[in-house]
Amino acid sequence: MYDVIVIGGGPSGMIASIKASINNKVLLIEKNESLGKKLKLTGGGRCNLTNLKSIDYFMKEIPINNKFLYSSLNKFGPNDIYEYFTNLGVPLKIEEDDKVFPMSDKSTSIIEALNKEMILNNVDIKYNEKVISIINKDSYKEIITNKDKYKTKKVIITTGGLSYPNTGSTGDGYKFAKDLNQEITTLYPAETYLITKETLSLAGITLDNVRINYNKKRIEGSLLFTHNGLSGPSIFKVSEFVYKDLINNKYITLSIDMVPNYNDNELFNKLNEYDQKKEVISFLKEFIPKRLIEYIYKEIDTNKKIVNISKIDKQKIISMLKEFKLEIKETGSIDNAFITGGGVSIKYINPKTMESTIHKDIYFAGEILDVHGYTGGYNLTIAFSTGYVAGISCN
Numbered sequence: 001m002y003d004v005i006v007i008g009g010g011p012s013g014m015i016a017s018i019k020a021s022i023n024n025k026v027l028l029i030e031k032n033e034s035l036g037k038k039l040k041l042t043g044g045g046r047c048n049l050t051n052l053k054s055i056d057y058f059m060k061e062i063p064i065n066n067k068f069l070y071s072s073l074n075k076f077g078p079n080d081i082y083e084y085f086t087n088l089g090v091p092l093k094i095e096e097d098d099k100v101f102p103m104s105d106k107s108t109s110i111i112e113a114l115n116k117e118m119i120l121n122n123v124d125i126k127y128n129e130k131v132i133s134i135i136n137k138d139s140y141k142e143i144i145t146n147k148d149k150y151k152t153k154k155v156i157i158t159t160g161g162l163s164y165p166n167t168g169s170t171g172d173g174y175k176f177a178k179d180l181n182q183e184i185t186t187l188y189p190a191e192t193y194l195i196t197k198e199t200l201s202l203a204g205i206t207l208d209n210v211r212i213n214y215n216k217k218r219i220e221g222s223l224l225f226t227h228n229g230l231s232g233p234s235i236f237k238v239s240e241f242v243y244k245d246l247i248n249n250k251y252i253t254l255s256i257d258m259v260p261n262y263n264d265n266e267l268f269n270k271l272n273e274y275d276q277k278k279e280v281i282s283f284l285k286e287f288i289p290k291r292l293i294e295y296i297y298k299e300i301d302t303n304k305k306i307v308n309i310s311k312i313d314k315q316k317i318i319s320m321l322k323e324f325k326l327e328i329k330e331t332g333s334i335d336n337a338f339i340t341g342g343g344v345s346i347k348y349i350n351p352k353t354m355e356s357t358i359h360k361d362i363y364f365a366g367e368i369l370d371v372h373g374y375t376g377g378y379n380l381t382i383a384f385s386t387g388y389v390a391g392i393s394c395n
């Protein structure tokens, strides 16, 4: 009989197993041939493992159920994650926007450090073994796999979401949770690209800083035009709201402010102060690339000299920079979204321990929970923080 069995060897499960092993005999079961297959892909293979923003700012980057994380982030937050990996001998660096990466620029540095720590702490690991079901007996739990059966006093479920299923995250944990009568909220793609109604032929154009105005949301960040729509950090952030609205609408309209640092008046003044003998296109090129100008200003002759355009046309030119409207017909699917939104409802999880409030000695941590962040290191922070708390709570 094990004291603790951890199901799933992603970031959440690995740290949970290390922390649970302080006073316990622990087994981690992973269906892949290696640990952290998704973790390996993170940050473009460089692993943006956390973000050192203040907790208040951090909370703004968690669009749903952020209050659930107060306790776990307090116990093991971004600075603790930083210190933890540094102490494990992985030098880290802080990049733009407070994102933390291993100095090696290799996610494998993080996986290897965790794996080594699991071995040092005598965590048993079963690879290539898939958990099929969990039977909750009165005094113990039985874990049935495709190869064997194990008895354990406690179980931590860290099977991840449904995104990038080829990494092993195929949603198995939702089935275990459902069988245990845990509530599962609706699953949806989060952090994904958008497909526009019209093909834009603007692929490859990047705008470093736009503001997306969508309903009451104001989201800033970079934007990339793709062969069939839009991508990039600002788009990833807005995508889950667009997805939800597209359930009842054939199309939704995004308004993109391509010059968020100036208001209409300031731009109008800038246009008036600009060399009036020059053409409109030369002024616009100060803000957006030529190919985009040609697309947006199809109906306006941008080769006209500024001096020859009316006040009304000037206002129109400005408002087109501030309110570029695009119709969206679809988002990326859960399979290719970075994150799965929804999951095991936090209503029945104790935020201080990650233990189910329905079943004693059953814990959930990581992306399987109905809590996620935007891109920028927030999701790995959630995985490490909730995994740490689940593991510690088993002692």
Ligand SMILES: Cc1cc2nc3c(=O)[nH]c(=O)nc-3n(C[C@H](O)[C@H](O)[C@H](O)COP(=O)(O)OP(=O)(O)OC[C@H]3O[C@@H](n4cnc5c(N)ncnc54)[C@H](O)[C@@H]3O)c2cc1C
Pocket: 007, 008, 009, 010, 011, 012, 013, 029, 030, 031, 032, 035, 036, 037, 038, 039, 041, 042, 043, 044, 047, 048, 049, 050, 129, 130, 131, 132, 158, 159, 160, 161, 163, 164, 167, 168, 169, 170, 171, 172, 173, 337, 338, 339, 365, 366, 367, 368, 376, 377, 378, 379, 380, 381, 383
């Ligand atoms: C391409 C990509 C890049 C990303 N980049 C970043 C980034 O830079 N920073 C960031 O913060 N977040 C990033 N994320 C998100 C982040 O990777 C996840 O939020 C995080 O991996 C979730 O950790 P987890 O441990 O909960 O689940 P997972 O990492 O999904 O791990 C779950 C594990 O459980 C195993 N498993 C599942 N079912 C079973 C079963 N039945 N039996 C046994 N084992 C099972 C799986 O094989 C898997 O190894 C990225 C995501 C993607 C897809």
